[in-house]
Amino acid sequence: MTSLTAATAARSSASSEHSLVVEDLRVHYDTPEGVIKAVDGVSLALKPGERLALVGESGSGKSTLAMALMRLTKAPGRIVAGHIYLGGKDITLLEEPEMRQLRLNEIALVPQGAMNSLNPVMRVKHQIIDGILDHVADRKQTPDSHELEERVNRLLARVGLSPEVGRMFPHELSGGMKQRVAMAIAISLSPRVIVADEPTSALDVVVQRQIMQTLGRLQQGLDAAVILIGHDMGLVAQFANRVGVMYAGKLVELGPVQQIFTEPLHPYTKLLIESLPNLEEKKKFIGIPGLPPTLLRLPSGCVFHPRCPSFIKGTCETVAPHYQEVRPERETSCHLYAGVRA
């Protein structure tokens, strides 16, 4: 079985094999204290129907990456380098009006805290309709109101809500129902890529499970690729096919979900997996020692070296490891695997 690293995939990005290819993406925030490299050279590739989870500590750059994929980075943030190919087209080069057509049509976001992103004074169905009308490519093809109503009802049904919900205001809905409305908006134009940024945090397990299963069903129906962002490793295990681990703005490991959980390569991933409580046995709680770095003053060499139990003196604090494929389908950036090549 051969596999493509993001870099080789990017070279063949004109091919239709991948829905999304990200190549050496860099997003910086210019702040009075200095430049924050929130996304610092991330590369990845997604095929249709694939479910990639991006995990990492708070502040590791997950939401910044999600917003950049939508080309919604706001000042003081800036995409300073890299490429994002959506269906073969480099969206970093597009003018805003053109990008606007792609949003919702080609790539859609369920934002972090989506349930608070709804307009409080607008009925649910009007919010869904607005999204559709805003993004229809051809003004002449604007559907009539009866057709729109039908579409809203179909969308609500697909996320498990009844047509009455369309006539309600957000404050009349529970958190789980609002989250599903945000998801209905995201799929309203059958995008090929769905980015879901912590779609269920703050919801309880029963509702969480319903929402993730809804997302999975929708994605299968559309054959869309999904990027699920979050730090709930339970949800990741339940939902994803592949997992990418971010640390201080960098992707430090990427691989198939099963392997990430049973045989993590990067020491950070290992600690992350070990810190998870389970229901099988009562374990000692182990956190990851040390603190996440401030992105303003990153450690030299490997950014993880001050917290790393496998620290190699003389190497890790001086040389930044390359992110590379070390086994089929497994990529990581760690000196432990420097000599190993796939």
Add this chain to the structure above:
Amino acid sequence: MTALLELRNVSKLFGGGFFSGRPPLHALDGITFSIPEDRPTITAIAGESGSGKTTLARILLGIATPSAGQVLYRGKDVARISGAERKRFRLEVQPIFQDPFESYNPFYKVDHVLTTPARNFKIGKSKAERRSRIEEALHAVGLQPEETLGRFPHQLSGGQRQRVMVARALLLRPRILLADEPVSMVDASLRATILDSVYTLNRTHGISVIYITHDLTTAYQVSDNIIVLYRGSVAEAGSVEQVIKQPKHPYTQLLVQSIPRPDPRKLWGDVPARGDAEALGEAVGCKFADRCPFVMDACRSAVPPLHHIDPHRVASCFLYRDSKVVAEQDIAGVFAPRADAARTGPVRA
């Protein structure tokens, strides 16, 4: 033996006044349980969003008053105590809230949440001694005093802020720590660190903990016993080994089946999607009847009592009507003693 803290038949109603045209909401419905005086315990209170967990916490702290029933501290009604007794209650029962930001004043340095109570409750004899007690407490939760003190709340991460609150509890050495979702906003590795400090408070400092959460995995890991609330009533309660590992109430079963296991080999089954609790009205019989896969006629006409199914478990469900109804009201009566030997697994220096 008087209990340290005791709830007697506590109910809380919201809204539903004469003019509202709606029936009142029973946020809590006749809850009775106690925290013993003679041994430190960890009790989890779990349940979905809106099940009444925070309401229960606020009543236990004396911040909210029950609509019916009583809260007793060392045998005295907290609504009536005053003066020195009240001060003692406020020292001995310390909260940690879900959002650590709410516990801070953004204009004061972090030090404020430590120095003020240290002074008020006369911790240490001198300023220097107070300072060293504060540093000791910060060390105990894995924080460096020099990285923490002198900073403003927004200069600390969420997990650091939360640990300062745990340090505050350590400093004050309360008898009871009431933690409402202390880790729901932090990521997995910090979650472990914070829960470890809470656990240590119990095991080495003899502080009883009430751990409120909807995360049954951590509830299983930290607590000895658990109370599962469903819309203000006790659905099931008892030792975590029984309630979480072998749930008997259909609601607890639904909760446990829905836990996202961090293991791709143990996948969720399909859920029978039976609506959100919020969308349902007040029922006559069992509150869970509309969502219950085992619903029977009896469930629609009467509220099931708490049946004593196992030595260390009760459940309010007619499926177990052959088991006797619990004699005493206090569900803590069936709680299991704490199990220390069970904790295994890797230990890192």
